[in-house]
Amino acid sequence: MKTTFKKSFPFIFLIIIFVSCSTEVVRQHQEFQSEINVYFNKDADTSYAFPNNKAKFNINFEEVLINRIEKATSKIDMMAYEINLPKLIDALIKRASEGIQIRFIIDAKSHDESMVEDTSTVERYTQMRLYLEKMSRGKDLIPGTDDDIMLLADSPIFTVTDTTLRKKYKLPISFNDYENVTLKIGNKNISGHLLVDAELKPGCSDCYYSPGAQMHNKIAIIDTQWVFTGSWNFTITGLYGTEKDMQNGNLNGNQNHIVEIRNRQLASIYLKEFEEMWGGNNRKPNPTFARFNKRKTDNTQHIINIDGRRVEVYFSPSDKVLDKIINTVEREANRSVYFTIFAFSYQALVDVLKVKWEGSIEDLQGERTNFDLKGIFDATFWNQWWSASINMTGRTPKQTSELHPMRRWKNIPPVYRDRDSRKLHAKTMIIDEGVVIVGSANWSENADANNDENTLIIYDRFITNQFMQEFRKR
CATH class of the missing domain: 3.30.870.10 (Endonuclease Chain A)
Incomplete structure (x- = not known):
């Protein structure tokens, strides 16, 4: 998809408003x-694709x-x-x-x-x-x-x-x-x-x-x-x-x-x-x-505008990326979250999704909401005691820890183990079919606190729709 900046007054006016709301947004000239x-x-x-x-x-x-x-x-x-x-x-x-x-x-x-x-x-x-x-x-x-x-x-x-x-x-x-x-x-x-x-x-x-x-x-x-x-x-x-x-x-x-x-x-x-x-x-x-x-230090700009699209960029471990993802889910996810993930163990993110799904983070407690949640885990970690897949599917983990408590979901969402012959290696979250989170980082403590990683949050329904097409095929 290719678009160009339109140098009209309404567009400039919108940019001025956007910049006033976030001092991090600075436009650069490009030829x-x-x-x-x-x-x-x-x-x-592709049957799920928007036109063109x-x-x-x-x-x-x-x-x-x-x-x-x-x-x-x-x-x-x-x-x-x-x-x-x-x-x-x-x-x-x-x-x-x-x-x-x-x-x-x-x-x-x-x-x-x-x-x-x-x-x-x-x-x-x-x-x-x-x-x-x-x-x-x-x-x-x-x-x-x-x-x-x-x-x-x-x-x-x-x-x-x-x-x-x-x-x-x-x-x-x-x-x-x-x-x-x-x-x-x-x-x-x-x-x-x-x-x-x-x-x-x-x-x-x-x-x-x-x-x-x-x-x-x-x-x-x-x-x-x-x-x-x-x-x-x-x-x-x-x-x-x-x-x-x-x-x-x-x-x-x-x-x-x-x-x-x-x-x-x-x-x-x-x-x-x-x-x-x-x-x-x-x-x-x-x-x-x-x-x-x-x-490393948190020293880069995080929010930019690409032809009218808001794009956020974060680097681990300096930028506390999983906190940014949690904030995005809390703020933007009103109807649905769909995800494909290789490794998912970060409890705070699991808790946010549990509240969206059944209104409680407590073990085996909650009442089903209207929120839609679907997910696919790579088979490698599906049965690991620390994996989010255990609590999400209501199973009792073999052990627990302070970082990974037993918070089993009462109402089991449609989350599944991938059946591909190879690994499901993506780290993708689709929010309300209008925001997509992608990058190198798994949703784990190690990726967030130790590894060098990068994550993009793209606010665009057309880009998100392309990820939806791939998700529906999984």
Whole structure:
């Protein structure tokens, strides 16, 4: 959907009123039309579509992102929880060799973490480190030259030393052009050839944080114009399913969505978040000034207007995102909430929905209201004692805690376990079919208080209708 700003008096008058109600709203000049595009990698029910508003479904996200990368004219900034897509990596390396500045923030994982899910011949983190080295070396395979992709992580990442794997991924046998170091990571001294530097602890030149919290974003900011975000990790399992599926172009991966928005103001907000984590605005990262996780501050604008649409943007953990979602539900949800979620455990949000549904947060108490609530949980956590699915379906949890008390619902709403062969990985809430909440963050204490995440709240019935089409197909 493409619209343009109309420079008429009534529109300006409305903007003036909106700005007077929220000092956070500041318009920026841009020389292009704003766009909001939504894509789904699974089916959608387009019979529910508004006229000329059919959802874009069964879409290859990798192709969409590569298309944006190929059209970049100056710079690309990305954040990823994981990356192992060869075509995407090759596209980034190619653009870096053509003079596009590329900065990339990646989540570090423990060397003890197996990450064996859906792995073929190499363990996933080992495979990712091999791909990161290819990115770091650039097209000429020499680190420290102009065609390199600049990398930073939340915790240090070391090279893979296995000769067989290095040959397989067409890397030089020698890794001695990466410095051999001994670093204090958390409370352990770890040695290796440093591939990706990370945020330093204050007052110590070789002290780093352990990779406990997740850098869980999946973001691309292109030319400070386009923002590409959503629930999709840049992985084979996230889109295709298996390597064979990838080779055959089969979209058998996890259920996900992506949102790409062309708007300079929103891109500038995401860039500010990126550069807080990067440690500055230079091509190379500054580990001394980099800030991840709880060390970040709430320093970005949160409310903007995109061609008459209110859009809110929040980052975890600095912005207390789940409180913002709860406030939105309390304020905007008068008729209905529909959701699809991978992991949902945040009790305060469960309580708000229980009050909407049956007027009480007390265990097995409440009378049915006229509020409509429907939800789909990923099967992975459906039976976990801490999952919202337990109390919502009136089941007795195996255990409780202060954060997860027993507050079973008396009137069981239509919430179900997903039956897809892969994971339901979305984090989507549709409110009164006019507001949609999307992003990288699951609705959990960990995502809200520890992880680096991003969340968009979009007030637009047409965009929301596209998410409704996808929801009805689930």
